[in-house]
Amino acid sequence: MSENSTSNITPHPLVEMRDICKRFLDVKAEDHVDLSVYPREIVGLLGENGAGKTTLMKILFGLYQPDSGAILVNGEEVTFHSPLDTIQHGIGMVHQHFNLVDHHSVIENIIIGDKKSSPRGIVDYRGARKRIRELSERYGLEVDPDSEVWQLSVGEKQRVEILKALYRDVKLLILDEPTAVLTPQEVVNLFITLKQLVKHGLSIVFISHKLNEVMEVTDRSVILRRGRRIGEQKTSETTKEKLAAMMVGTDESFVVPKKAVSFQGELLKIDSLTVKNDMGLVAVNNISLTLNKGSTLGIAGVSGNGQRELAEALGGVRRAESGRIIMEGKDITNLPPARLVEAKMARIPEDRFRLGLVMDFNIAENLVMEKHRQPPFSRGIFLSWPKIMESARGLIEKFDIRTPGARTTTHSLSGGNIQKVLLARELSMDPTVVLAAQPTRGLDIGAVSFVHRLMEDERSNGKGILFISEDLDELLAVSDIIAVMYEGEIMGIIPAAEATKEKLGRLMMGIKDSSPAEKTREVSAYAD
Amino acid sequence: MRIKLVKRPPLPLWKRALLPVWAILLAFLISGIFIALTGTNVLEAFWLIITGSLGSRFAFLETLIKMTPMCLTGLAVTIAFRAKFWNIGAEGQLYMGAMAAAWIGIIPLSSSPFIQIPVIIMAGFVAGGLLAIFPAWLKVKFKVDDVVTTLMLNYVVIFLMRALLDTVWRDPISGWPHSPSILPAAIFPRLLPPGRLHIGFLIALGAAVLCFILLKYTGLGYRLRAVGYNPQASRYGGINVKRTLLATAFISGGLAGLAGVGEVCGMQFYLIDGISSGYGYYGVAIAMLANLQPLGVILASFFFAVIFTGSQTMSRYTVVPVYISDIMQGLTLITMLMVLLLNRYKIKISRK
Ligand SMILES: Nc1ncnc2c1ncn2[C@@H]1O[C@H](COP(=O)(O)OP(=O)(O)OP(=O)(O)O)[C@@H](O)[C@H]1O
Ligand SMILES: [Mg+2]
Numbered sequence A: 001m002s003e004n005s006t007s008n009i010t011p012h013p014l015v016e017m018r019d020i021c022k023r024f025l026d027v028k029a030e031d032h033v034d035l036s037v038y039p040r041e042i043v044g045l046l047g048e049n050g051a052g053k054t055t056l057m058k059i060l061f062g063l064y065q066p067d068s069g070a071i072l073v074n075g076e077e078v079t080f081h082s083p084l085d086t087i088q089h090g091i092g093m094v095h096q097h098f099n100l101v102d103h104h105s106v107i108e109n110i111i112i113g114d115k116k117s118s119p120r121g122i123v124d125y126r127g128a129r130k131r132i133r134e135l136s137e138r139y140g141l142e143v144d145p146d147s148e149v150w151q152l153s154v155g156e157k158q159r160v161e162i163l164k165a166l167y168r169d170v171k172l173l174i175l176d177e178p179t180a181v182l183t184p185q186e187v188v189n190l191f192i193t194l195k196q197l198v199k200h201g202l203s204i205v206f207i208s209h210k211l212n213e214v215m216e217v218t219d220r221s222v223i224l225r226r227g228r229r230i231g232e233q234k235t236s237e238t239t240k241e242k243l244a245a246m247m248v249g250t251d252e253s254f255v256v257p258k259k260a261v262s263f264q265g266e267l268l269k270i271d272s273l274t275v276k277n278d279m280g281l282v283a284v285n286n287i288s289l290t291l292n293k294g295s296t297l298g299i300a301g302v303s304g305n306g307q308r309e310l311a312e313a314l315g316g317v318r319r320a321e322s323g324r325i326i327m328e329g330k331d332i333t334n335l336p337p338a339r340l341v342e343a344k345m346a347r348i349p350e351d352r353f354r355l356g357l358v359m360d361f362n363i364a365e366n367l368v369m370e371k372h373r374q375p376p377f378s379r380g381i382f383l384s385w386p387k388i389m390e391s392a393r394g395l396i397e398k399f400d401i402r403t404p405g406a407r408t409t410t411h412s413l414s415g416g417n418i419q420k421v422l423l424a425r426e427l428s429m430d431p432t433v434v435l436a437a438q439p440t441r442g443l444d445i446g447a448v449s450f451v452h453r454l455m456e457d458e459r460s461n462g463k464g465i466l467f468i469s470e471d472l473d474e475l476l477a478v479s480d481i482i483a484v485m486y487e488g489e490i491m492g493i494i495p496a497a498e499a500t501k502e503k504l505g506r507l508m509m510g511i512k513d514s515s516p517a518e519k520t521r522e523v524s525a526y527a528d
Numbered sequence B: 001m002r003i004k005l006v007k008r009p010p011l012p013l014w015k016r017a018l019l020p021v022w023a024i025l026l027a028f029l030i031s032g033i034f035i036a037l038t039g040t041n042v043l044e045a046f047w048l049i050i051t052g053s054l055g056s057r058f059a060f061l062e063t064l065i066k067m068t069p070m071c072l073t074g075l076a077v078t079i080a081f082r083a084k085f086w087n088i089g090a091e092g093q094l095y096m097g098a099m100a101a102a103w104i105g106i107i108p109l110s111s112s113p114f115i116q117i118p119v120i121i122m123a124g125f126v127a128g129g130l131l132a133i134f135p136a137w138l139k140v141k142f143k144v145d146d147v148v149t150t151l152m153l154n155y156v157v158i159f160l161m162r163a164l165l166d167t168v169w170r171d172p173i174s175g176w177p178h179s180p181s182i183l184p185a186a187i188f189p190r191l192l193p194p195g196r197l198h199i200g201f202l203i204a205l206g207a208a209v210l211c212f213i214l215l216k217y218t219g220l221g222y223r224l225r226a227v228g229y230n231p232q233a234s235r236y237g238g239i240n241v242k243r244t245l246l247a248t249a250f251i252s253g254g255l256a257g258l259a260g261v262g263e264v265c266g267m268q269f270y271l272i273d274g275i276s277s278g279y280g281y282y283g284v285a286i287a288m289l290a291n292l293q294p295l296g297v298i299l300a301s302f303f304f305a306v307i308f309t310g311s312q313t314m315s316r317y318t319v320v321p322v323y324i325s326d327i328m329q330g331l332t333l334i335t336m337l338m339v340l341l342l343n344r345y346k347i348k349i350s351r352k
Helices: A003-007 A053-060 A083-088 A106-111 A125-139 A154-167 A184-199 A211-217 A240-248 A307-314 A337-342 A352-356 A363-367 A385-398 A415-427 A445-460 A472-478 A501-508 A516-526 B013-037 B042-054 B057-082 B090-104 B113-142 B146-166 B200-217 B219-229 B231-236 B241-268 B279-289 B294-317 B324-344
Strands: A015-024 A027-037 A042-047 A068-073 A076-078 A091-094 A172-176 A203-207 A220-225 A228-234 A266-276 A282-292 A295-300 A320-327 A345-348 A433-437 A464-468 A481-486 A489-495 B002-007 B345-350
Touching: A015 A053, A027 A042, A027 A053, A027 A068, A042 A053, A042 A211, A042 A240, A053 A091, A053 A172, A053 A203, A083 A091, A091 A154, A106 A125, A106 A154, A125 A154, A125 A184, A154 A172, A154 A184, A184 A203, A184 A211, A203 A211, A211 A240, A220 A240, A228 A240, A240 A445, A266 A307, A266 A464, A282 A295, A282 A307, A282 A320, A282 A464, A282 A489, A295 A445, A295 A472, A295 A501, A307 A320, A307 A345, A307 A433, A307 A464, A337 A345, A345 A415, A352 A415, A352 B231, A363 A385, A363 A415, A385 A415, A415 A445, A433 A445, A445 A464, A445 A472, A464 A472, A472 A501, A481 A501, A489 A501, B013 B042, B013 B324, B042 B057, B042 B294, B057 B090, B057 B200, B057 B219, B057 B241, B057 B279, B057 B294, B090 B113, B090 B146, B090 B241, B090 B279, B113 B146, B113 B241, B200 B219, B200 B241, B200 B294, B219 B231, B219 B241, B231 B241, B241 B279, B279 B294, B279 B324, B294 B324, B324 B345
Parallel strands: A027 A228, A042 A203, A042 A220, A091 A172, A172 A203, A295 A464, A295 A481, A345 A433, A433 A464
Antiparallel strands: A015 A027, A015 A068, A068 A076, A220 A228, A266 A282, A266 A320, A481 A489, B002 B345
């Protein structure tokens, strides 16, 4: 088998996937897909939600067996039974949802399952620490090897995952939507790291829905659509628009125009709200905000500055220590979620797996959760399944959830389609106020503009939207007013028309340039 | 050589239906070794188990009698476990039901069983249910571990019952520690006389169907499953998690209480220590064997009852101790759990 691999003219691919097919019951996730990765290149893997990107990479990583097709590493055909085999062949993967053990240290998480770090069954912590330090320094992956995982930020956790792969001397690193959970600054750092890795001889497969990033970091992109390989583009010879058109199959515009509206009155008033985080420290410090009818209030900020706690307090799952939340004149402070649903507040939580959905439920069961007590879905103590299924099928159609049916278990959907289930549930309740935390994270460009259009419809109908996002481009596009959070406080509130990325960026770093009088004390404390 | 479990898509339905058969065969095979150790002819021993539980009208009815409380406690555990309320306390809840039955059973409410019996059934359900609510309340209020509290309450209840039997309920005539006999109107009518099978059996079957409907077709069943899978997302989605858990506990304990009612009103006609042969604990095994499916509980409890009655017969005719029934039931549970794993995984043996 290894004889005929010498006949190539171009350099050998490091890894080659040939004619891969994979079916899940009624879904053809991969339909005769080819993919090769050459040494020292970054390959982008693009496609709509459910196109088969994650599945293809899980096959390469040995988590799934392909139904047919071959995988070649350095020209030799291999079969992977599990990720352990794969890592021995030099392939590592960082999943979108990390697999770290919370109450173990970074070192322990990195060396877990690695036989070389425990010669004769005894763990060599000294050697491991030294190697991890070296790797961190060489590739700019800053993290303290002795801290415990639960203390780390999402970005740091991701670095641990990358280190875990590098520690095992991988030649190919697969990154599944690595930037979806990162702050803009962390994305910049990640890209520096990736370029370092390539310089040192590694290859990278990079999955992302953000075409800016793809244009910036990849050498070449492979595009999938509904399990098929549609084509390939050299980054230097293509444009964002061309890639988008290949992914979606049309070249419609993705920009949602904002209508001019004139409504009067307040919908939501947050008055001196203080909220604590899980560790009992003040995370939201005496915040006041107002959301008006027919407007979108964007909340910007580097993640970890209290946005999550603010959203959870507004969403009824975190106690407000002091202050009040008033919706349409009614005090809704510390009301349980059930009451907020009645008050018609749609709440899209950031953590869709923990708070948003019951992953073991099927799509229909998840979609009906907030209205399962109301007619026509419930009659007396009984549920009406025909009605529930009918409504679910409608929402699947409307939100373009790619699934074989309404009875499919939610966890078998692709990442983006899981988010669409949550969005469908919340936006179908005819809300008065929409509280959306990172609602478009993980969605493909078509789905993002669909969600923006829905929110715009609500807005132009006089509803209010509180839109929390780390993506400044997105915030600038959807908001009327942008408030910037920093260390639990509002650093500034700017009309979107006057805001620029630079202005917002400075506020996000805690630097307040315009009003010298009132907050000089804080500014001098934060600006080094 | 390495042995590994590799994930695979679910098997086709007909193969899945055969899985329990394989599990039972495997369990019998292994228990055969233990029977052989006593020097008994294994085939003969198995034959005695089958005939002793299914071989005659009498034996068959005896099996159904044993199955009745097991089915109810199996359902109790099934409902609780679906919501991840770890109710190991079906034994105590059964005794609560039995005490309620012994108490209401001696109060002349009416000469008609059509009034007396429903009242007793309701009382037994409520008694078992209230006992289960207490640990559930401790769980939702103070995060007290439910495995420990439900288990410990079993002993509390059993000692409470012994105290009652030694004092107020002691039979005034014989002086034996059992409660006075219940009134004729409180006695469960027989099914298929002359056997001892009573309407408790129909209650158990009906309860299984009702549990199936509860889980699948009611709002409470939906909430209960949601809470079991992900309490945080359930709360976020507007479900009152605490209330759901309390309701689940009440129903679960109530079902176990019914098992106690059946034993008092259908079998003993008075309350006595040891009225349950550990049915509450069998309930856990039965629920697991049934994969937490209410209708599966009917089959699982029938199977447990077959082995239970069959091995009693066998031990009468051979030197094999009656404890073989525990071994067989335990083995079946283990093989069944293994086989259920094989539904999702396949074993891969590779040389390395
Ligand atoms: N374990 C599974 N069981 C059943 N179907 C699955 C499973 N994993 C993936 N699928 C299906 O395969 C298809 C491809 O999914 P995949 O996760 O590869 O998409 P993706 O391209 O990564 O999408 P996204 O951008 O949303 O993450 C989807 O239709 C999905 O529903
Ligand atoms: Mg994916």
